[in-house]
Amino acid sequence: MKKIFYVNIFFLVLVLIQICGGYALNPIIKSLHLNLGSVLILTQILFLIIPVIIYLVVTRQSPVKALRIKPLKIGDLSLVILIGFLVIPIASFLGLITNLVFHNNVGDVLSKMSSLPLGFMIVVVALTPAVCEEITMRGAVLSGYRKIGVHKAAVITGLLFGILHLNPSQFLYTFVLGIILAYMVNATGSIFSSMICHFVFNGFNVISAWRTLRNGVKPPDITTLDPNLRNSMFITLFIASIISVVIIIAIIRKLKKNNMGSVASEDSRNDNLYGSSRESSEGVSINPVTAYSPIIVSAIIYCIFIFNNYVKL
Incomplete structure (x- = not known):
């Protein structure tokens, strides 16, 4: 529980940095006259990568072991890329549901960057998050949940991934995507599997949005669509999502089978990654309520933030 408590404290700090960091950084951004793309890259590095480095130093973890920096097998590459495409209909379906209630401001951000070269947009919206968010969530955070079981770890880190945005x-879709990515990392033992999948998913969406916006077409508002068309979209995407989920489960099982020996060996070596041996020797124990309390605080902060910024009374 000690390790879980530490990583949950780390996540709470991340949430506070995400909320407060922008206000502190705003004067610097204005003085440097940075464009939106550069700002997004800068914030990913300052608000995610730097805290991860500090966290690993403070907890005395090996970056290679904690972040699962291990080459991805060539035979697994095509399967990982395929999952990146298969999550698209799932995310689209879940995105339609949330967009019935909340405005899709991601589309607004992409619209503001549509004048930028496609290559730079891919770096900003696809590559940078794929690296920074995966190092943070499927690296540092997921490593703190290794001992509670794959399924619990995947669901909890998926939930935290949704909150972090x-x-x-x-x-909804980041929650589900986070679960899938956690299963992939656990199956392959490599952070590069989730990075590549995340990049493919984001990259496809960026290219699609860029081409659409360059042609002068704005993304439709789901709330104003003809009900028959909207229902048709929901049914089509729902069916596609179910099919995708079935295929993804089969692929993850295949990935697990391909890496069963190496992942089992790695997990055995990392049983005492940090804290577990010291916890027993020091006689220090933390109860589950205390260990998970930072997550509860993070969720409360998230709800307050959403209510203040997105809910109109």
Whole structure:
């Protein structure tokens, strides 16, 4: 529980940085006259990567072991890329649901960057988050949940991934995406599996949005669509999502089978990654309520933030 408590404290700090960091950084951004793309890259590094480095130093973890920096097998690459495409209909379906209630401001951000070169947009919206968010969530955070079981760890870190975005229109699909990515990392033992999948997913959406916006077409508002068309979209995406889920489960099982020996060996070596041996020798124990209390605080802060910024009375 000690390790879980530490990583939950770390996540709470991340949430506070995401909320407060922008206000502190705003004067610097204005003085440097940075464009939106540069700002997004800067914030990912300052608000995610730097805290991860500090966390690993403070907890005395090996970056290679904690972040699962291990080469991905060539034979697994195509399967990982395929999952990146299969999550698209799932995210689209869940995005439609949330967009019935909350405005999709992700589309607004992409619209503001549509004048930028496609390559730079891919770096900003696809590559940078794929690296920074995966190092943070499927690296540092997931490592803190290794001992509670794959399924619990996947669901909890998926929930935290949704909270970290601080955007209600993204919550459902980032929650599910976070679960899938956690299963992938656990199956392959490599952070690069989730990075590549995340990049493929984001990259496809960026390219699609860029081409659409360059042609002068704005993304439709789901709330104003003809009900028959909207229902048709829901049914189509729901069926596609079910099919995708079935295929993804089969692929993850295949990935697990491909890496069963190496992942089992790695987990055995990392049983005492940090804290577990010291916890027993020091006689220090933390009860579950205390260990998970930072998550509860994070969820409360998230709800307050969403209510203040997205809910109109």
